[in-house]
Amino acid sequence: xxxxxxxxxxxxxxxxxxxxxxxxxxxxxxxxxxxxxxxxxxxxxxxxxxxxxxxxxxxxxxxxxxxxxxxxxxxxxxxxxxxxxxxxxxxxxxxxxxxxxxxxxxxxxxxxxxxxxxxxxxxxxxxxxxxxxxxxxxxxxxxxxxxxxxxxxxxxxxxxxxxxxxxxxxxxxxxxxxxxxxxxxxxxxxxxxxxxxxxxxxxxxxxxxxxxxxxxxxxxxxxxxxxxxxxxxxxxxxxxxxxxxxxxxxxxxxxxxxxxxxxxxxxxxxxxxxxxxxxxxxxxx
Numbered sequence: 652x653x654x655x656x657x658x659x660x661x662x663x664x665x666x667x668x669x670x671x672x673x674x675x676x677x678x679x680x681x682x683x684x685x686x687x688x689x690x691x692x693x694x695x696x697x698x699x700x701x702x703x704x705x706x707x708x709x710x711x712x713x714x715x716x717x718x719x720x721x722x723x724x725x726x727x728x729x730x731x732x733x734x735x736x737x738x739x740x741x742x743x744x745x746x747x748x749x750x751x752x753x754x755x756x757x758x759x760x761x762x763x764x765x766x767x768x769x770x771x772x773x774x775x776x777x778x779x780x781x782x783x784x785x786x787x788x789x790x791x792x793x794x795x796x797x798x799x800x801x802x803x804x805x806x807x808x809x810x811x812x813x814x815x816x817x818x819x820x821x822x823x824x825x826x827x828x829x830x831x832x833x834x835x836x837x838x839x840x841x842x843x844x845x846x847x848x849x850x851x852x853x854x855x856x857x858x859x860x861x862x863x864x865x866x867x868x869x870x871x872x873x874x875x876x877x878x879x880x881x882x883x884x885x886x887x888x889x890x891x892x893x894x895x896x897x898x899x900x901x902x903x904x905x906x907x908x909x910x911x912x913x914x915x916x917x918x919x920x921x922x923x924x925x926x927x928x929x930x931x932x933x934x935x936x
Contacts, residue, residue, distance in 0.1 A: 775827035805835025842918035886920035
């Protein structure tokens, strides 16, 4: 069974691979145009997520009656074992000391360097989304803004400025790649000019690494994946605070300095010089 709440049910924003044949699909959305758009739904539901989920919870309780789920049953043990094996596979990248810095190390230091209850985080399209989503655990509602494939490069800047305006007491952080910043990075000036103290994290590998395979021919002919820029310099020229970081041992200290800058009311940008990482954790290849 596949139970999805959200917009259009696609292979990108629901699972990392096509839904296997024979699955019963329950699709809840608040827009009738999403129903059956990519996958036919066995049970389409029109409604807002919160009341729909509440009704499902009540229905499950009704079906269970007086039965209680075993707290120490086989399913929790299986999940725990699977997670431990998965994390063991990825820890070498998450804690790597390699140079250029692996983007996974940047995300690991960020995830473990702050109280996530005090943070709102989002990401841009492309590699930062694929790298952050499997590992970031949001502790409270609205502490993570995820949007699948429903927006284009550069959306994260606007989202995180809106989040900071809505929750000025929170540490609001947007992860984006060099391609996204190259297309929309001048919007950082909006945060500076409007006194919206967000942190923008740019993972800069001077390359469109996520497109390594899909743009192979065009890159060979025209160099389409090459990207140039010193975004820390650009951020300073726009009036913000910035640093460029190349040493993995300096990731956390730089993040801590950036947070202090935002607490002082200034927009900040950290540019991490990263490797051309194309490995992602997916449910299936």
